[in-house]
Amino acid sequence: MSKKRFHLGWFTNFGVDEWNAQFHSDGMPWDGDFYVDMAKQLERxxxxxLMLEDTLMLSDVYQHSTEAYLKWAIMAPKHDPAPLAALIGSATKNLGVIATLSTMAYPPFLLARLCATLDHIAHGRFGWNIVTSGEDLAAQNFGMDKLPPRELRYEMADEYVELVNQLFGSWDEDAVVRDYETDTYADFTKVRPINFKGKYFSSRGPLNTVRCPQGKPTYLQAGGSPRGRAFAGKHADSIIAVANGVEGMKAYRDDVRAKAVEAGRNPDDIKVLFLIAPTIGETSEEARAKHERLLHSDLFLKRALALYGSFTEVDFSPFNLDEPLPYKLTTNGEQGSLDKFMQWGSNKTLRQLTIEGGNSASLELVGTPDEVADKMGEAMEAVGGDGFLITSPSNRINRKYLIEITEGLVPALQKRGLTRTAYTRTLLKDTLREF
Ligand SMILES: Cc1cc2nc3c(=O)[nH]c(=O)nc-3n(C[C@H](O)[C@H](O)[C@H](O)COP(=O)(O)O)c2cc1C
Structure with missing residues (x-):
């Protein structure tokens, strides 16, 4: 029996490349070339x-200071993903490109217009990662004192997505006629206002951009709370997820699929991709040694705690590294990520939790390309399918790591019939639904 194939995505941001390690680039990727090269390699x-995460603030959570974030370039500096998505879209032919855009920051009309434009530039391969933002620091950059609570954020986001869906639909598929005889570019009867008046958002419409090649962009989402998963089950084409091990991954995927059915959708139309950060070596020993070196360095611990601080808004610096966390932590930010990290009830020390969870990976994958490919195949078989979202350990990316994945791990996966060896569809939505 032939094996069921699964999907691969890559998770990064328009941030600093690894600039001061043994194998490094120059730390100045700001014209986008570094990421365009990366996109071409992922396409091969x-x-x-390729998914570009984004946040809208400079964190000062860890030790109540911006020092760690700027000194170690953690989630900062970070450029806007939308222009980079345009560059990548026009430099590639098959790869999808996803930008994160927050419903807190963009008026719906502006977001729909931007997404429609990007979907054209990418010839139907653009995706929007729908986020509501998860930090009071981000809210304060947009004139608010605090973020609305999670439930309200999702309620607002539901209405927001309904509105932009209507804007995307405000142009019929055949509105552009380009009829030389009648000197008609677009048929005005096929472009209509939406007159949307909601509880939180209103817009008259129609969009003044041409309808997207995909009708509307591919939607990604990452909310891990029950409300977040219900939102994803209703709207998302793909979900970027973190979970603890194969059991956690299976439970997560089963739950999202059930929520999709509740929302009247075919669960196969939602691909749940789990975040992983494999460590690859030419021998098992080499990979293991590399992994241990990374995890047991003092800098890894501090960087990981500062990073977790930035998206959970929890300052971990006062806690003793060699004791369990004294109480269960909660956040109005990424509760799902915090829960995964805390492993509440396990009695593990903060040091152990950071070593196990500091890479945000759903599975520990350390070994030769063949060993890691086998493990990924087994995990997918147990989980039921869909795929993985690969990111670099410690959120630091250099070209060597990219090559280890694209020219080491991926050929091993392809040899086993586990991942695609060619693109057969034009639109990103269809690529995701191919299997
Ligand atoms: C893997 C992953 C990636 C995420 N990427 C982003 C991002 O790029 N920008 C952002 O504002 N939030 C991001 N989030 C946060 C989610 O969009 C969501 O706001 C957060 O998980 C809180 O929702 P929840 O309580 O439903 O989990 C990410 C979350 C996860 C798990």
């Missing part, structure tokens, strides 16, 4: 998409 390896 037949990834479904």
């Amino acid at each position: 390896a037949c990834f479904d998409f």
Whole structure:
């Protein structure tokens, strides 16, 4: 029996490349070339998409200071993903490109217009990662004192997505006629206002951009709370997820699929991709040694705690590294990521939790390309399918790591019939639904 194939995506941001390690680039990727090169390499390896995460603040959570974030370039500096998505879209032919855009920051009309434009530039391969933002620091950059609570954020986001869906639909598929005889570019009867008046958002419409090649962009989402998963089950084409091990991954995927059915959708139309950060070596021993070196360095611990601080808004610096966390932590930010990290009830020390969870990976994958490919195949078989979203350990990216994945791991996966060896569809939405 032939094996069920799964999808691969890549998770990064328009941030600093690894600039001061043994194998490094120059730390100045700001014209986008570094990431365009990366996209071309991912396309050669037949990834479904490159996803650009984004946040809208400079964190000062860890030790109540911006020092760690700027000194170690953690989630900062970070440039806007939308222009980079345009560059990548026009430099590639098959790879999807996803940009994160926050419903807190963009008026719906502006977001729909931007997404429609990007979907054209990418010839139907653009995706929007729908986020509501998860930090009071981000809210304060937009004139608010605090973020609305999670439930309200999702309620607002539901209405927001309904509005932009209507804007995307405000142009009929055949509105552009380009009829030389009648000197008609677009048929005005096929472009209509939406007159949307909601509880939180209103817009008259129609969009003044041409309808997207995909009708509307591919939607990604990452909310891990029950409300977040319900939102994703209703709207998302793909979900970027973190979970603890194969059991956690299976439970997560089963739950999202059930929520999709509740929302009246075919669960196969939602691809749940789990975040992983494999460590690859030419021998098992080499990979293990590399992994241990990374995890047990003092800098790894501090960087990981500062990073977790930035998206959970929890300052971990006062806690003793060699004791369990004294109480269960909660956040109005990424509760799902915090829960995964805390492993509440396990009695593990903060040091152990950071070593196990500091890479945000759903599975520990350390070994030769063949060993890691086998493990990924087994995990997917147990989980039921969909795929993985690869990111670099410690959120630091250099070209060597990219090559280890695209020219080491991916060929091993392809040899086993586990991932695609060619693109057969034009639109990102269809690429994701191919299997
Ligand atoms: C893997 C992953 C990636 C995420 N990427 C982003 C991002 O780029 N920007 C952002 O504002 N939030 C991001 N989030 C946060 C989610 O969009 C969501 O706001 C957060 O998980 C809180 O929702 P929840 O309580 O439903 O989990 C990410 C979350 C996860 C798990």
